[in-house]
Amino acid sequence: MAEKLVAVWDSTKCLQCGLCVGVCPVNAIRLTERGIEIDVEKCTGCGICVKGCPVAALELKKIVLDGGSHEK
Amino acid sequence: MRSDWDVVVVGGGPGGLFFAIKAAEKGLKVLVLDKKQEIGSPVRCAEGLGIDAVRMLVDHGLPDTEKWKGHLVHGAYLYAPNGKSVYVPGEGYVVERTMMEKEMAKAATRRGAKVLARHDVFDVIKEDGKVAGVRARFLGEEREFYAPLVVAADGFESTIARLAGLNTFQPAYHVDSGFEYVMSGIEQDDDAIHLFFGTEVAPRGYIWIFPKDKDTANVGIGIDARDEKTAKFYLDRWMKEHDDEYGFSKASIIEVRGGGIPVGGFLKKMTMDGLIVIGDAAHQVHPLHGGGMALAMEAASIAAEVAAKAFEQNDFSDATLDEYNRRWWEVRGRELENTLKMRYAFERLSDDDFNYFAELLTDEDILAISRGDVDRIKAIALRALKERPQLALKFREFIGDAVKGLLG
Known part of the structure; x- marks a missing residue:
């Protein structure tokens, strides 16, 4: 199974400010009624959103791609 | 269609x-x-919103009331890392x-x-x-x-x-990461906004206190989004260091805000x-x-x-709508390009430079810098250069010719 480094979102820290959406170079992040949604297919794990987040609500984690996505 | x-x-x-x-x-x-x-x-x-924009909104049908205009201030204090400040008068509202x-x-x-x-x-x-x-x-x-x-x-x-x-x-290089508490119960001068500069205070940005009434204020920070530490980290640290003056630790946090700021x-x-x-x-x-x-x-x-x-x-069509691009660049675009160059110079300043400029600059200088007045910025840089030659490289976008001369 393929492993991939992607940004993972912590809803308990997030202010839903949308900074990560604007800085994502591949348009992988959306701010919706449910909070931040990260498209793990698009995410390249570049970490720009992680650095930019004012409250460290994002971090890079390895996930296993097998149709669904699971943190490792 | x-x-x-x-x-x-x-x-x-x-x-x-x-x-x-x-x-x-x-x-x-x-x-x-x-x-x-x-x-x-x-x-x-x-x-923060300048008096002209507030008046423009009233002219366009908003009621002339403090309910949305909020709190009137008459100027801004800009603080260097050593605490020395410059006062710049100017009316505006914390809406x-x-x-x-x-x-x-x-x-x-x-x-x-x-x-x-x-x-x-x-x-x-x-x-x-x-x-x-x-x-x-x-x-x-x-x-x-x-x-x-x-x-x-x-x-x-x-x-x-x-x-x-x-x-x-x-690019993240042109993004500031913003974080802010709305605090009540702090001690403050509510007649002005207060801005705090320094490489340790807020890398590339500043910390602000914008009063909303006598003892309530937006206490926030904007920093380079690429910084390894969070905006919250820098603000919390600064508030702890300045607790004696403002009483942050005793105050209430009535709102928490964040945001990205496209500064270029x-x-x-x-x-x-x-x-x-x-x-x-x-x-x-x-x-x-x-x-x-x-x-x-x-x-x-x-x-x-x-x-x-x-x-x-x-x-x-794009050709017709292009008038918007053209007019924006005529009215504001060039000015913003100049202030962007000033941002580059600003990013290179050391705490020592900030302290120096707090002594050197007048309120008029600061307004000119904010307007992107290239001639004035050049004059300031050349004036500063006599005492601090190392500023030549930091202001290279403005005094390129002089820098080339210095570098032979």
Whole structure:
């Protein structure tokens, strides 16, 4: 199974400010009624959103791609 | 071609709503869609607005009341790392932005526009390669809105322009990470805003205290988004160090805010067939102080005039809408490019430089810097150079010729 480094979102820290959406170079992040949604297919794990987040609500984690996505 | 509205505006912030007010005044049928549950909330802003922009809103139908105008201040103190400050007089308000945007929505509605909250636009409809409308979700229901012109005023995220195919991506280098507490019960001078500079205080940015009343203030920070530490880290540390003066630890936190601030990377092209981008979505923000509300309103005014002309000619092509690009660059673009150069110089300053400039600069110098007055900045840099030659490289965008001379 393929492993991939992607940004993972912590809803308990997030202010839903949308900074990560604007800085994502591949348009992988959306701010919706449910909070931040990260498209793990698009995410390249570049970490720009992680650095930019004012409250460290994002971090890079390895996930296993097998149709669904699971943190490792 | 189907057309439900003359213009659909995505985003009901100061830019989108001011566009709605101006365009409705010109007789256009305008719809504003905003994904937020409540117009004006959550706030992602320090809420400072100059007196001219406040007056302009009153002139456009907002009630002349403190309910949204908020708290009047008469100047700004800028503090160097050693505590030395420069006072710059100037009237402005720390507005109640949630109320302000609600009043703007009401003023737009009274002029014939319509505003719909909780309408999350997730797709742009294109016909023959031209933007023709948008698709939105409203409480589980998908709705389509067709219009020959779409205005993307969706803020920092700038999703709509990107969906339409316009590249509004901004490198992290041109983004500041913002964080703010609204605090009550602090000790402060509520007649001015207070800005604190320093490489340790706020890398590339500053910490601010914007009073909202006698003992309530927006206490916030903006820093280079690429910094390894968070904006919250720097603000919390500074507040701990200055607790004796302001009493932060005893105060209440009545709101927590965050946000991205596009402090550069201006778009030369903010239009395409059937689309105009305004405000934060187009990175129309002052690169030095990070303020964007007044600029968004200015862009909205120009965009509304160009939109009205497009309707007269029944032509929404990029070529027609290009007048907006041209006029923006004439009115503000060059000035912002100059302040962006000043931001580059600012980023290179050491704490020692900041302390030095706090002694050297007058309030008029600071206003000139903020206006992007190149001649004045050059004169300041050359004056400083005599005592601090190392500043030559830091101000190289302004005194390139002199620097070349120094480097032989």
